[in-house]
Structure formats: structure tokens, C-alpha cells
Amino acid sequence: MRVLLIGRNAGFIKKCSVIDPEVEVFIIEEPDILRKLKEFSSPNIKEIAEVKYHDSEEYMSIVKEWGQKYRFDLVVPGFEYSVKAANESAKYLNLPRIGDRGAAVFTNKVKLRDLCAEAGIPHPRYKKITSIEELREFYNGSPIVFKPANRQASIGVIRINTEEEIASAYKETLNGESEVLIPDREIPCEYIAEDLVVGYEVSVECFVRNCKIIFINYTMQDGTVGRYFIEVGHEVPGNIPSSVTDKLYQFKSRLVEAANVNTAILHSEWKIEEGEPILIECAARMPGDYIPKLISNAYEFDVHTAYINILRNKDPHINNKHKNYILIQYFQSKPGRLKEINNLEIFDELGDKLIEYSITVQPGNDVPELTSSWKRVGYFIIKDQSHEALRKLAEKINDTVEFVMDITTGVS
Known part of the structure; x- marks a missing residue:
């Protein structure tokens, strides 16, 4: 398997190597971004071209050069900002892609709003x-x-x-x-x-292949209330009434058709106001916040592997019925200097209900105000047999784990 990856996403490289240990990955990345990304090496990386693709067509000279030398099996957008370049590259190489209109509207919220107005999709x-x-x-x-x-x-x-x-x-x-x-x-x-749309928030993740939705999931989202909009939890599948999911499917299908989507993964966020979905935004890339891991554990198929197989015209081996209930919650700490974290031993007591947890700060670190998702301090992912049991377990964890701040020291 030979992959053209626009945007050096280490996770995709790892997944490709699991599918095919002999995979050859060719990467296009901006020099500045490559310098800022965490170092990553893999024997499967055959070549990295440091060339512009943000708001630039400079990368196409590399695509054409490589296209004459090699036969690629798929083109992957590593990040949201590489969706347009991946679409153009796949078009040149005659490989599955989202399509020109989808690449344009799902990377610009103004164009997305214009499309919603044209297609009759509820929006603010x-x-x-x-x-x-x-x-x-x-x-x-x-x-x-x-x-x-x-x-x-x-x-x-x-x-x-x-x-x-x-x-x-x-x-x-x-x-x-x-x-x-x-x-x-x-x-x-x-x-x-x-x-501002008032209501609870959900996200919809779907695979589109040859213009048809072949998998769809509905995620319940928890967010902060206040000046900033930061997601602090996701539940898969979400505890959402069928009357709402039916409408979400209808509008998501209309969105796929209006944007002329051919082959892609779409991650859209909606507010539900008095039972009516209102589209907030939609991206044509793998969702963040570990949602792929939640879906993979809930439906028992690997989302990244399925996406890679869809892009190379192989059977994605998708399960459309969930088998588990999965939840991620992000720890919420007050800003200040962290003194200690107590009661982490609760995670040793959860057995197979714990999928994983991670804390990105340690005593002595300054914890900033939560103004964006990049400033969260860690998370835990758990599973259970019902929505109610899952929420009760999450509440127990949040009540037990304690971030103790040094009240004598402010954030420097």
C-alpha cells in the first residue's frame, strides 16, 4: 500500500502500518508546521516534502512529480487544514475524494452557512x-x-x-x-x-462512499457554559431521542447531497433547540477529542482502518449497531498552580470499565484559564452497559479525583 498523506499526522501513519506493515507513506507538510509538530519517525515514511499547501498550490508540483514515479492507493487529509490540498491531489491522481464543493464548504463556515441557506438546512x-x-x-x-x-x-x-x-x-x-x-x-x-443557539449539543459522524452514507453515529456532547465554548465530554452513542436522530439523518443526508460529497468522513456539530436540530458546523476530516476511539469501542470496529479502506476502495468492515456505551470526560481544574492530584487510585478499581485515562499536568505546573480545548488538563474514557450506569460512574470519578491548587501562588 502506498499512501500520500497531506499533513504529517502520526496517528494515520501508525494505523497504516498496522493494516500493512510494508506500507509506504509519502508526506507533504509545511516547513513551519513540521518544525512545530512533535518529532515522529517511522520506517514506513519514505519521503517528506516540505512545501506550502495552506492557501497555496505550491504542493501540486510535488504531487505531479510523485504521481509520475509512483502509483498511490489513497490520499489522506491529515488535518482539517489539508482537506483542500488532499482533494486536489486525489483529483489529479484519480483516487477517491470528497469533491470540490465539499472541500470548499467544509473548510469555511461562511460558505457552509451559504450552502445551508440554499439547501434548506436549519442554521442560525x-x-x-x-x-x-x-x-x-x-x-x-x-x-x-x-x-x-x-x-x-x-x-x-x-x-x-x-x-x-x-x-x-x-x-x-x-x-x-x-x-x-x-x-x-x-x-x-x-x-x-x-x-447564539440555546439547546443541548450533539455531533454526527458519518462515512460517505460514492455519494451515500454507509455509517452514521450520534454523539452527545457536554460543553462549558460561559464566554468560551469548550467541549468537556462526549458519549457514544448519545442518549438522544429517535425523533431527533431521524431529523439529524434527514438533514445530514441533505447536506451530503447539497455539497456533492463523494467519499469522505464528515463530523458535524448541531444544537437541539426544542427538539429541532440546527447545524453549527461541519468538518470533512476525522473528528478530534478521541471520538474515533469512542466509536471504535462502542461499535467494535476500528474507525481509522475503515476510513483508510474506504479511501482505497476496499471493504471497510463496518458495524452499524453499537455494542457498548462509551464516554470521555475531561478533567476540569480551577486555574492556578497545581499543588497535588489526589485519589487517582480510583482508576485501578474500575477493571475493564476503564479504557484509558491521561493527565497532562503535574504538581508545580501552572494551570491556565480554560479558554480553548488546547488548555484542558486530561481525560478519562470509560464504558458500561447503559447510559445511566455510564453517567453514574463518570460522576463518581469526578467526585473522587481532586486537583488541589496552591492558593498562595498565582499563575505566572
Whole structure:
């Protein structure tokens, strides 16, 4: 198997080597990003081309050069920012791909909103924002959300409740945190404002093959309440009424058709307001936050392997009926200097109900305010035989594990 990977995603390289120990992986990555990523080596990496693909067509010269030398079996977008380049590369190599319209709308929230309006998919009132004056004009007295339109994760996504908050929110979003997956050169950023949608949040993950949905999952999401929008938990499959999942399937199918999606994995986020789904955003890449691991454990098939097989026209061996209930929750700690973490021995008592846990801070570390998903301090993943048992177990863990902060020392 020979893979063209746009964006050096170590997880995909590992998965490919499990499927085929002799796999050859050719990687295209931006020089700046490669420098910022954690070091990773594998005997399966045959060549890495350091070339621009963010808002650039420079990478296509490498694709054409390699395409003349080798026969590739699939093209994989390693990250959200490489979806467009992966689509163009697969088009040139005549391999399965999402399609031009899908690559465009699922990497830009303004274009996605325009598509929703065209296709009759419920979405909030919105406007592309190019100045603070436009943001002030959009605000109508009710809470709104201001965020980048062509960036990922929760960086720069801010809730605005009052007119007095507009100036600070505008400044904070435009001066957003730097991202590892963005090159150091200036990449144009677009912005969007939209009405805040009140309701519980779900995500929908699906595989699309030859324009048809062949697998779909509904995830219940838990998020923070306040100025920032950070996800702190996911349950697979979600405890969601069938009346809602039926509508989600209908609208997701309409989205696939309207965007002319051929072959892809789609991860969309929705708010459910009075039983009605409203689309918040959709990405054409593997979901984050360990959702693939949750799905893999719930349905007992490997999501990454299935995706790779779909992209190379092989049988993905998918199970469409779940066999377990899986949940991830992120630890929530107050900001400050961490003094100690107590009662971690609870994880030794969970037996096979514990899938894994990880803590990314240690005593002496400064814990920042939770303003984006990159600042979470760790997580645990558990399984059980029902939604109720799963939530009860998670509550027990959260009540037991204690992050003790040094109240005499502030964050430096």
C-alpha cells in the first residue's frame, strides 16, 4: 500500500502500518508546521516534502512529480487544514475524494452557512464580518457568537452577551492564540458572527462512499457554559431521542447531497433547540477529542482502518449497531498552580470499565484559564452497559479525583 498523506499526522501513519506493515507513506507538510509538530519517525515514511499547501498550490508540483514515479492507493487529509490540498491531489491522481464543493464548504463556515441557506438546512442567522462596525450592526440585543470562519477547534470562539462586550471580543478573536497547524507566514483569516443557539449539543459522524452514507453515529456532547465554548465530554452513542436522530439523518443526508460529497468522513456539530436540530458546523476530516476511539469501542470496529479502506476502495468492515456505551470526560481544574492530584487510585478499581485515562499536568505546573480545548488538563474514557450506569460512574470519578491548587501562588 502506498499512501500520500497531506499533513504529517502520526496517528494515520501508525494505523497504516498496522493494516500493512510494508506500507509506504509519502508526506507533504509545511516547513513551519513540521518544525512545530512533535518529532515522529517511522520506517514506513519514505519521503517528506516540505512545501506550502495552506492557501497555496505550491504542493501540486510535488504531487505531479510523485504521481509520475509512483502509483498511490489513497490520499489522506491529515488535518482539517489539508482537506483542500488532499482533494486536489486525489483529483489529479484519480483516487477517491470528497469533491470540490465539499472541500470548499467544509473548510469555511461562511460558505457552509451559504450552502445551508440554499439547501434548506436549519442554521442560525449569520453574517461574514470584516470590521468591528459590521459586528456592532449584527448585534441585535440578544447573545451572539463571534469566531474565525476558516480555523479549527474552539480557538477564538467567543460569546457576546451585551453591546459592551463587542470591542473586547472582537480584539480577542482577531488576536487569537497561535496554532501548531498554521504556518508562521500570514494566512488570511475570515470571521463570522451568528446568533447564539440555546439547546443541548450533539455531533454526527458519518462515512460517505460514492455519494451515500454507509455509517452514521450520534454523539452527545457536554460543553462549558460561559464566554468560551469548550467541549468537556462526549458519549457514544448519545442518549438522544429517535425523533431527533431521524431529523439529524434527514438533514445530514441533505447536506451530503447539497455539497456533492463523494467519499469522505464528515463530523458535524448541531444544537437541539426544542427538539429541532440546527447545524453549527461541519468538518470533512476525522473528528478530534478521541471520538474515533469512542466509536471504535462502542461499535467494535476500528474507525481509522475503515476510513483508510474506504479511501482505497476496499471493504471497510463496518458495524452499524453499537455494542457498548462509551464516554470521555475531561478533567476540569480551577486555574492556578497545581499543588497535588489526589485519589487517582480510583482508576485501578474500575477493571475493564476503564479504557484509558491521561493527565497532562503535574504538581508545580501552572494551570491556565480554560479558554480553548488546547488548555484542558486530561481525560478519562470509560464504558458500561447503559447510559445511566455510564453517567453514574463518570460522576463518581469526578467526585473522587481532586486537583488541589496552591492558593498562595498565582499563575505566572
